[in-house]
Amino acid sequence: MRNDMFSVLRRSPFLAQQSRKAFLCLGAFLVCLIVAVFALPERAMAYSDEELRNVSERLNVKSSTQKIAVIEEMAADGDPRVAPILRAMLDGNLYVRDSDEHVVITAKQGKVYSHIDIVSGEVIGESGSKEISKIKVNNRLRGVLRDALATLNLFSPDLAVRSNAVEQVMDARDPAMLPLLLRAIDREEDETLLARMELAKATMALAAGENTEERLAAIDVLASETTPQIRAVLSQFVASADAEGFEPEVVAAAKDALKSVEGRLSTWQTVGDVYRGISLGSVLLLAAVGLAITFGVMGVINMAHGEMIMIGAYTTFMVQQALGSILPSGSAWSLAISVPAAFLVAGAVGVVIERSVIRFLYGRPLETLLATWGVSLVLQQAIRTIFGATNQQVMAPDFMSGAVEFSTGLVLTYNRLWIILFSVIVVAGIAAVLRYTAFGLQMRAVTQNRRMAGSVGIRTGYVDALTFGLGSGIAGIAGVALSQISNVSPNLGQTYIIDSFMVVVFGGVGNLWGTVLGAFSLGIVNKFLEPVAGAVLAKIFVLIALILFIQKRPKGLFALKGRAVEA
Amino acid sequence: MTDYRQKYQMTPVVGWLLNDRGGMILLGILIAASILVPASNLLLPESSAFHVPTWMISLLGKYLCYALLALSVDLIWGFCGILSLGHGAFFALGGYAMGMYLMRQIGDRGVYGDPVLPDFMVFLNWQELPWYWYGFDMFWFAIVMAMFVPGLLAFVFGFLAFRSRVTGVYLSIITQAMTYALLLAFFRNDMGFGGNNGLTDFKDLLGYSLQSDGTRAGLFVASCVFLGICYVVARGITQSRLGKVLIAIRDAESRVRFTGYRVEYYKLFVFTVSAVMAGIAGALYVPQVGIINPGEFAPALSIEIVIWVAVGGRGTLYGAVLGAFIVNYAKTFFTGAMPDFWLFFLGGLFIAVTLFLPKGVIGAIPAFGAADRQSIITTWRKRLAERRANEGGKA
Numbered sequence: 001m002r003n004d005m006f007s008v009l010r011r012s013p014f015l016a017q018q019s020r021k022a023f024l025c026l027g028a029f030l031v032c033l034i035v036a037v038f039a040l041p042e043r044a045m046a047y048s049d050e051e052l053r054n055v056s057e058r059l060n061v062k063s064s065t066q067k068i069a070v071i072e073e074m075a076a077d078g079d080p081r082v083a084p085i086l087r088a089m090l091d092g093n094l095y096v097r098d099s100d101e102h103v104v105i106t107a108k109q110g111k112v113y114s115h116i117d118i119v120s121g122e123v124i125g126e127s128g129s130k131e132i133s134k135i136k137v138n139n140r141l142r143g144v145l146r147d148a149l150a151t152l153n154l155f156s157p158d159l160a161v162r163s164n165a166v167e168q169v170m171d172a173r174d175p176a177m178l179p180l181l182l183r184a185i186d187r188e189e190d191e192t193l194l195a196r197m198e199l200a201k202a203t204m205a206l207a208a209g210e211n212t213e214e215r216l217a218a219i220d221v222l223a224s225e226t227t228p229q230i231r232a233v234l235s236q237f238v239a240s241a242d243a244e245g246f247e248p249e250v251v252a253a254a255k256d257a258l259k260s261v262e263g264r265l266s267t268w269q270t271v272g273d274v275y276r277g278i279s280l281g282s283v284l285l286l287a288a289v290g291l292a293i294t295f296g297v298m299g300v301i302n303m304a305h306g307e308m309i310m311i312g313a314y315t316t317f318m319v320q321q322a323l324g325s326i327l328p329s330g331s332a333w334s335l336a337i338s339v340p341a342a343f344l345v346a347g348a349v350g351v352v353i354e355r356s357v358i359r360f361l362y363g364r365p366l367e368t369l370l371a372t373w374g375v376s377l378v379l380q381q382a383i384r385t386i387f388g389a390t391n392q393q394v395m396a397p398d399f400m401s402g403a404v405e406f407s408t409g410l411v412l413t414y415n416r417l418w419i420i421l422f423s424v425i426v427v428a429g430i431a432a433v434l435r436y437t438a439f440g441l442q443m444r445a446v447t448q449n450r451r452m453a454g455s456v457g458i459r460t461g462y463v464d465a466l467t468f469g470l471g472s473g474i475a476g477i478a479g480v481a482l483s484q485i486s487n488v489s490p491n492l493g494q495t496y497i498i499d500s501f502m503v504v505v506f507g508g509v510g511n512l513w514g515t516v517l518g519a520f521s522l523g524i525v526n527k528f529l530e531p532v533a534g535a536v537l538a539k540i541f542v543l544i545a546l547i548l549f550i551q552k553r554p555k556g557l558f559a560l561k562g563r564a565v566e567a
Numbered sequence: 568m569t570d571y572r573q574k575y576q577m578t579p580v581v582g583w584l585l586n587d588r589g590g591m592i593l594l595g596i597l598i599a600a601s602i603l604v605p606a607s608n609l610l611l612p613e614s615s616a617f618h619v620p621t622w623m624i625s626l627l628g629k630y631l632c633y634a635l636l637a638l639s640v641d642l643i644w645g646f647c648g649i650l651s652l653g654h655g656a657f658f659a660l661g662g663y664a665m666g667m668y669l670m671r672q673i674g675d676r677g678v679y680g681d682p683v684l685p686d687f688m689v690f691l692n693w694q695e696l697p698w699y700w701y702g703f704d705m706f707w708f709a710i711v712m713a714m715f716v717p718g719l720l721a722f723v724f725g726f727l728a729f730r731s732r733v734t735g736v737y738l739s740i741i742t743q744a745m746t747y748a749l750l751l752a753f754f755r756n757d758m759g760f761g762g763n764n765g766l767t768d769f770k771d772l773l774g775y776s777l778q779s780d781g782t783r784a785g786l787f788v789a790s791c792v793f794l795g796i797c798y799v800v801a802r803g804i805t806q807s808r809l810g811k812v813l814i815a816i817r818d819a820e821s822r823v824r825f826t827g828y829r830v831e832y833y834k835l836f837v838f839t840v841s842a843v844m845a846g847i848a849g850a851l852y853v854p855q856v857g858i859i860n861p862g863e864f865a866p867a868l869s870i871e872i873v874i875w876v877a878v879g880g881r882g883t884l885y886g887a888v889l890g891a892f893i894v895n896y897a898k899t900f901f902t903g904a905m906p907d908f909w910l911f912f913l914g915g916l917f918i919a920v921t922l923f924l925p926k927g928v929i930g931a932i933p934a935f936g937a938a939d940r941q942s943i944i945t946t947w948r949k950r951l952a953e954r955r956a957n958e959g960g961k962a
Contacts, residue, residue: 301736303870360922360950363957365736366650367921370877373870374917381910498747498866501740536751543748547724547741551731 047079049119056085056103056118059135060096067135068144075148076180083152085118090145095132097125106132151177154184163193170200170229178204199225203233206254215250223257226264226408234258268408273527279416281523282423285516286482287496288503289427290475292515294350295504297447298467300358301369304376305500306493307383308472311349312342312479313488314383317392332397335480342476349379350472354465362464376493384490391487400484415484422481427516430474434512443467447510502546508556518557522546589885589929590802594795600627601791605784621780624787625855630895631790632852635797637875637891638884639844642801644873645882646810647837648817650735652869653742654845656749657717659863661846663753664716666766666859667700668709669777673770686768687761697759706773713850714843721842722835729831729838734820743866750864765860772854783855790851794888797844801884804837813837874913877920880927889928922950 047055058070071089074082088094088105095106097115104115104124114126137145153165162184169177181201188194202221205214222230234254241251287309294302316338323334353375361368396415403413434440445453446463454460479492486492499522507518522542529538550556604619604627611618636658643649675682679689683696702708724745728738756762775782804810812833815823824830853859862868871894879890894916901909924931 301739357918357922360954362954366739367925369650369736369739370870370873371918371921374874374914374921377910377914377917379914381907381914384910385907494867498743502744505737505740536755540748540751543744543751547744547748548727550733550737550741551727554731554733554737 047077047081052079052081052119053103057101059089059094060101060103064138064141067141071141071144071148075152080152080155080157081119083149083156084121086145086149086152089135089137090142090149092134092137094135096135097127098131098133103135104132151180154180155187159190159193162188162190163196166193166196166200170196170203199230203230206233206237212247212250215246216253219250219253219257223260226261226268228265228409231258231261231265234261265408268406268410269531272410273531274524275410275412277524277527278420278520279523280527281520282416282420283482283485284499284503284523285519286419286423286426286478287475288500288507288515288519289423289430289512290471290473290478291500291504292507292512293430293471293474294468295501296509296511296515297443298464298471299365299509300362300468301365301372302358302468302471303369303373303497304353304379304493305372305472305475306495306497307376307379308346308350308475308493309479309482309496310383310488310490310493311346311379312476313394313483313492314387314392314479315342315345315476316480316483317387317394317488320395332399334395335397338480339477342480343473344476346476346479347469347473350475351465351469353472354468358468359461359464376497380490380493387490389490391489394483394488396484419481419485426474426477427512431512433470439463439466443470502543505550505556506546508558511556511558514556514558587802587885589883590798593798593885593888597791597795597798601788605788608780608784621783624780624783626899628783628787628790628855629852630892631787631794632848632855633872633875633895634888634891635790635794635848635851636845636872637879637887638794638797638801639841639848640872641876641879641881641884641887642804642844643837643841644876645884645887646805646817647813647834648820649834649838650739650873651742651838651841652739652866652873653744653746654841654872655866655869656742656746656864657721657842657845658849658852658872659749659753659859659861660717660720661713661849662853662859662863663760663766663849664703664709664713664846665850665853666769667703667712667760668706669769669772669854670766671700671704672772673768676770677768685761685766687756687764688759691756693759700759710850713846717842717846717849718839721839725835725838726831729834732831743869746864746869747866750861750866753861753864761860763861765858765862766853767858767860769854769857777854777857786851786855790855793847793851797847798884798888800840801844804840805884809833809836871913874917874920876927878916878924878927880929883927883929886927886929893928 055070055074059067061067061070071086074086084105085094085103093106093108094103095113095115096103102115103118105118106113106115111128112126113129113132114123115132116122117124150165150168153161154169156162156165166184169181178201181197181204185194185197185201188197198221202218205218206222219234222234234257237246238251238254238258241254287306290308291302291305294300294305316335319338319341320334323337353372357371357375358368361371400415400418403411405411434444442453442458442463443466445456445458446460446467450460453463482492482496486495503518503522504515506522507514507516525545526538526542529541532538533541604624607615607617608619608621608624613620636654639657640651640654643651670685673685677686677689679686681689684693688696703712724742728741733741752758753760753765754763760766769777771777772782772786775785777783805813812823812828816828816830816833820830849859849863875891875894876887877890878894879888880886894913897912897916898909901912920927
């Protein structure tokens with residue numbers, strides 16, 4: 001509502017170009033100004049009721065060109081009441097009553113058309129189809145109507161609609177919208193949106209600005225922003241500078257601005273790559289950390305490790321199903337209950353596997369590999385038989401959905417952030433168990449010197465079973481987290497098993513920190529390669545690099561030193 | 568067992584063939600099958616009780632290719648202790664070489680009728696044949712490539728791995744990474760190998776239609792012959808002095824190295840030979856099944872090959888052939904009769920064989936030198952005793 005007087009003055013020459021009845025309108029606007037100021041001060045209304053009715057009735061002409069002129073006139077005014085009329089016209093619901101030549105919006109119910117007044121929005125009568133005639137629209141008109149509606153949204157009383165419209169204007173960068181945008185800027189009161197509008201103005205003023213100062217000012221505004229959009233605007237401007245014959249100092253300033261925007265964007269790109277790498281790394285870490293215990297500490301090649309993750313994910317699904325009647329779906333509680341449940345279920349399965357299969361195969365790593373592969377096939381098929389081969393839906397709790405978005409194009413989804421946090425907690429937990437508990441002490445003792453440990457009274461078989469159970473249980477916990485980001489299907493484990501082994505082998509067997517470092521470096525390298533080579537090629541490169549790396553350091557990043565290695 | 572070599576003073580080759588009872592039986596069966604099966608298919612009327620239907624010939628031919636693949640894995644795993652979990656890659660590469668020849672043979676009979684480009688390239692708007700497709704219109708070139716490419720990959724991979732002494736589980740894991748990387752690569756359309764559809768719709772081989780009974784019988788005979796030849800070659804390698812070193816490497820690698828042998832060269836040799844055999848198996852496999860796609864690179868399939876060997880009996884060569892037939896017949900049976908049960912069976916087989924039949928089916932048959940015939944219980948007891956001994960050794 002501010003500066004209405006100026007807005008009218010600024011509007012006039014524009015209208016003179018657009019319409020043949022500019023002077024009439026100017027008079028009308030004075031009336032409208034009075035109405036706006038005195039009658040409805042809080043609404044940005046530019047037309048009087050009468051004026052709106054008159055201008056709408058001028059839509060009832062045969063020629064499309066004339067209709068377009070009227071539509072553009074109406075849109076240029078920015079009256080929020082114009083939008084429903086144009087929308088109705090676009091939808092083919094705008095009719096003229098044959099009896100009194102009134103333009104009405106109709107709503108059809110069966111064979112009866114109820115008439116809605118364009119000014120008041122109230123139902124003012126009804127009729128059959130014969131007493132009214134449609135204001136016809138063709139494809140050309142539809143296009144014009146859509147554009148007009150988009151710009152009209154700049155004046156919508158709804159903030160969300162307005163900011164949407166500003167983004168649309170910024171995307172379109174049609175210089176013809178500039179005058180309207182200027183008026184919208186005058187009326188806008190929301191500070192954030194105002195800044196966006198100024199930015200949108202600058203994107204247009206860059207090419208459409210009237211003099212050097214305006215252009216330089218526009219470049220100043222643009223240079224302070226860091227979005228891919230602005231980079232596109234600037235580079236387009238620089239590219240077209242020769243053809244359009246812009247001033248040299250403007251072009252130079254634009255080039256500088258482009259360079260600084262690009263510099264900041266590439267920094268953000270790197271930040272984004274690192275974040276995505278850490279995110280992938282945390283997933284790899286979760287998948288691999290259980291294996292770091294079974295393979296790394298115990299030396300058991302557990303090919304059924306992936307299936308432990310799968311069991312964890314299915315436990316999450318089961319817990320949600322079971323609690324579905326008590327708790328609302330997607331409740332954080334069901335996920336919180338799933339974590340210990342998955343640990344217990346997967347851990348129990350692990351203990352059973354260890355006692356029934358693996359303990360007969362210690363010291364024969366290759367045979368363990370084959371037997372556990374068999375176990376993994378049986379588990380997969382068991383899950384497939386029980387739950388079916390299709391994906392199961394695991395609900396995400398509210399705090400895990402959504403994302404933080406930066407205007408620079410960086411998107412941090414909450415589920416990824418939580419998984420990063422979760423992986424850190426899990427690793428810290430394992431490290432604490434190994435370091436500070438009696439069980440951890442026994443476990444380390446048995447790995448380092450089994451016979452001595454046995455001699456001092458540790459039940460080594462018992463510790464073996466529990467260690468394997470711990471590794472499996474942690475894989476189960478990983479399954480809870482991974483159920484949030486991947487499909488819960490019988491093949492879930494297969495997608496992670498090779499990656500998990502790569503991480504553990506890369507990091508170095510028997511070293512938890514090696515696994516952590518391995519997971520994060522593999523994740524980050526992968527994500528840095530992805531923009532260059534594409535997702536699949538990046539993965540292939542990482543695999544080849546790993547194969548070559550193992551040639552250099554056959555025992556991984558952090559190899560155990562001394563005789564223990566040869567055992 | 569009588570030592571025929573001493574008894575008849577024969578040349579070494581005949582000697583080690585005659586000393587090998589399982590091998591003699593295998594070769595006998597192969598010769599008989601390569602004569603009788605095609606004959607009964609082509610000569611006997613369909614109504615005859617002894618008529619072998621064409622689908623059966625293709626099925627048996629497929630098993631023979633798997634048997635050859637299993638043989639190649641047994642050569643390195645059974646005799647040199649190299650557990651390759653990526654042998655499917657060599658098999659698939661051989662198969663792709665043959666598939667490329669068969670693609671070129673289609674000529675202008677494809678859907679798009681392009682005389683040079685295969686259909687999928689026309690579909691992807693490729694203008695000309697990539698350089699690595701040149702030469703594959705010649706049969707001999709394709710055959711050479713089917714052996715050369717897997718051999719070269721195995722040579723390079725083995726050279727790097729064995730030189731830096733990557734052994735045991737680590738080697739298994741990186742072979743798996745290798746086949747996984749190839750799986751991903753061959754899924755890409757840009758590679759020029761037909762993406763995830765692979766190569767298919769083959770028409771004929773050396774001018775003979777792949778659909779005709781005669782060609783199928785011919786491929787069956789070729790599979791028998793190549794399996795026989797490769798068996799003799801593998802047997803020759805394992806019985807030679809080189810074979811003795813291989814077995815020594817399997818049992819005590821460090822000790823062999825300290826004795827002065829260049830362990831990596833022995834390993835590299837046998838690994839490359841084995842990869843070439845796998846490539847031949849792939850080249851024979853593709854015309855009989857009519858398709859090759861990246862699925863053959865799947866790590867799971869490579870692990871399955873190992874179980875064929877384990878089921879039959881590791882380190883016997885003929886056991887691998889038997890194992891391939893047993894497991895694949897079971898697969899055909901289960902996937903037909905009760906598909907849900909197949910993975911239970913396969914998984915159970917993995918567990919049962921490693922726990923109870925460390926020497927495979929062959930080891931359970933007394934006539935084939937099962938030195939210590941044991942019941943399941945004694946096997947378990949022995950395992951536990953060994954483990955205790957191991958615990959002692961570890962410390």
